[in-house]
Amino acid sequence: MSQPPVIFWFRRDLRLDDNTGLHEAIKSGHPVIPLYIIDPRIRQSDRYSHARMAFLLDSMEAVNQRLSDYNAHLLVRHGNPHSILSELIQQTNASGLYFNADYTPFAVKRDETLQDNLSIDVRSFDDALLIPPGGVMKDDGTPYVVYTPFKKRWNDKIKPATSTVEMSSDNFYNISEIENVGIPSREQLEIQTNIPIPSAKETYAQSKLTHYIKSAINAYDTDRNHLTIDPFNDDRQTGSSFLSHYFRLGILSPRQAYWAARDKYGNNQSESAQQSIATWVSELTWREFYMHIMYHFPHVDRNNFRDTYDALKWRSAPEELQAWKDGLTGYPIIDAPMRQLRAIGWMPNRARMIVASFLTKDLLIHWQEGERHFMQYLLDGDPAANNGGWQWAAGTGTDAQPYFRIFNPTSQSKKFDKDGDYIRHWIPELNNVPKKYIHEPWKMDAPPTNYPAPIVDHKFARKRTLEAFKAAREVEPA
DNA sequence: TGAAATGTTGGGGCG
DNA sequence: ACGCCCCAACATTTC
Numbered sequence A: 001m002s003q004p005p006v007i008f009w010f011r012r013d014l015r016l017d018d019n020t021g022l023h024e025a026i027k028s029g030h031p032v033i034p035l036y037i038i039d040p041r042i043r044q045s046d047r048y049s050h051a052r053m054a055f056l057l058d059s060m061e062a063v064n065q066r067l068s069d070y071n072a073h074l075l076v077r078h079g080n081p082h083s084i085l086s087e088l089i090q091q092t093n094a095s096g097l098y099f100n101a102d103y104t105p106f107a108v109k110r111d112e113t114l115q116d117n118l119s120i121d122v123r124s125f126d127d128a129l130l131i132p133p134g135g136v137m138k139d140d141g142t143p144y145v146v147y148t149p150f151k152k153r154w155n156d157k158i159k160p161a162t163s164t165v166e167m168s169s170d171n172f173y174n175i176s177e178i179e180n181v182g183i184p185s186r187e188q189l190e191i192q193t194n195i196p197i198p199s200a201k202e203t204y205a206q207s208k209l210t211h212y213i214k215s216a217i218n219a220y221d222t223d224r225n226h227l228t229i230d231p232f233n234d235d236r237q238t239g240s241s242f243l244s245h246y247f248r249l250g251i252l253s254p255r256q257a258y259w260a261a262r263d264k265y266g267n268n269q270s271e272s273a274q275q276s277i278a279t280w281v282s283e284l285t286w287r288e289f290y291m292h293i294m295y296h297f298p299h300v301d302r303n304n305f306r307d308t309y310d311a312l313k314w315r316s317a318p319e320e321l322q323a324w325k326d327g328l329t330g331y332p333i334i335d336a337p338m339r340q341l342r343a344i345g346w347m348p349n350r351a352r353m354i355v356a357s358f359l360t361k362d363l364l365i366h367w368q369e370g371e372r373h374f375m376q377y378l379l380d381g382d383p384a385a386n387n388g389g390w391q392w393a394a395g396t397g398t399d400a401q402p403y404f405r406i407f408n409p410t411s412q413s414k415k416f417d418k419d420g421d422y423i424r425h426w427i428p429e430l431n432n433v434p435k436k437y438i439h440e441p442w443k444m445d446a447p448p449t450n451y452p453a454p455i456v457d458h459k460f461a462r463k464r465t466l467e468a469f470k471a472a473r474e475v476e477p478a
Numbered sequence B: 001t002g003a004a005a006t007g008t009t010g011g012g013g014c015g
Numbered sequence C: 001a002c003g004c005c006c007c008a009a010c011a012t013t014t015c
Helices: A020-027 A040-044 A050-068 A081-092 A105-112 A147-157 A202-214 A216-223 A244-249 A254-265 A271-296 A318-326 A332-344 A349-362 A367-377 A383-394 A409-416 A421-426 A458-474
Strands: A006-010 A032-038 A075-078 A096-100 A121-125
Touching (some): A202 A254, A254 A271, A271 A383, A318 A332, A318 A349, A318 A367, A332 A421, A349 A409, A367 A383
Parallel strands (some): A096 A121
């Protein structure tokens, strides 16, 4: 084979099926070098997650295994992407670089100068979303900042699924001649995590998707708010599809999920099942919405989307922040999910809203503290979706809940963990607390002595926050 | 993808 | 039998 190779650079698309950039590379007819670059800057980030990195390593291993069906291997290199790529181009005489676009500010900045710095054909493809940023705009050409009209237009823009590409061993470059460090071990990357890492295999993720769409999705509308104890180990808990970590690394594509759901929707379902399916798809749309937002408004990454609350006096309360992180606030409905997060790298969306409201509204601590903590522990931690959720809860974001909408932890607890099963599972100290007091153990005559009293009084905190937000609104914009 | 404060209504206890 | 009060239940307004 005398043709020069092309490089396919895996980033957040660790799958072989329905991978736009990879398939384009294959279709080019040149032998493909599958590459992953471990960028040491990721590990220096204060948003770095040991668990997510462990999951990424497993995912690289899974891709490598699938590649072995084609006598191919994943080439792994460590370092600055620009230098790695130019070095590799020199070594292999590659004529093209293919990858799928990543829309976070970090990735956009990393990728924008590639074409100028590399002397070869650089091809970026839209793959991570059903509709890429810029594809859903208002008639006046500006981006949507409210979810509902975005979703309406997004739905109208969906295009039919495209056909797949057949691969063979002829499509891949023999990299045995090139230096390949291979996939590093956890020890080599100094990964420390006790979180049980779910399977990162593409086929496993696909079967999970199929299984979920088959039946559990029909009850999503009602079950989505259930506080699921451990979706890794308990198949009875079906409220969440628990696929977000697969979308995070692109082990599943949103197209695979969307079309699986939509095929089922059109296939003679009851009205309530259809409604549930629509709601589930709507969560995919939220993911796209927030990625579009971060692309069009990159400042949201480290700043309020709206400057309305730039003057807000967030509290500095390191001990209270620590209590929140440790699950020791004295509010069971806060502490249970915070402990769950550290234990399994996941918490239900409802719980995310409750603990986010508590940090920002009850403790009046900056949403960025919570956003960072979530990124450090969530297996599905995605910069755009996580940021969007936090700014929504804090009231600083696009389409945010109004500042006066403050969750009452106790009523949320009674509503979504009626019997207290979720609380008892994650807070063993409360094992013997009767149902009557499980949501507010401080009201017992003799509360468990090994569980803290509430670090803040909700009624007092609510008033404090209303006043702080009101004061910030009254500050004239600069 | 709220909750608290305030307003309204109507049934029941009771003198 | 009547008026008064209490308050649950629901509705509306406000934050």
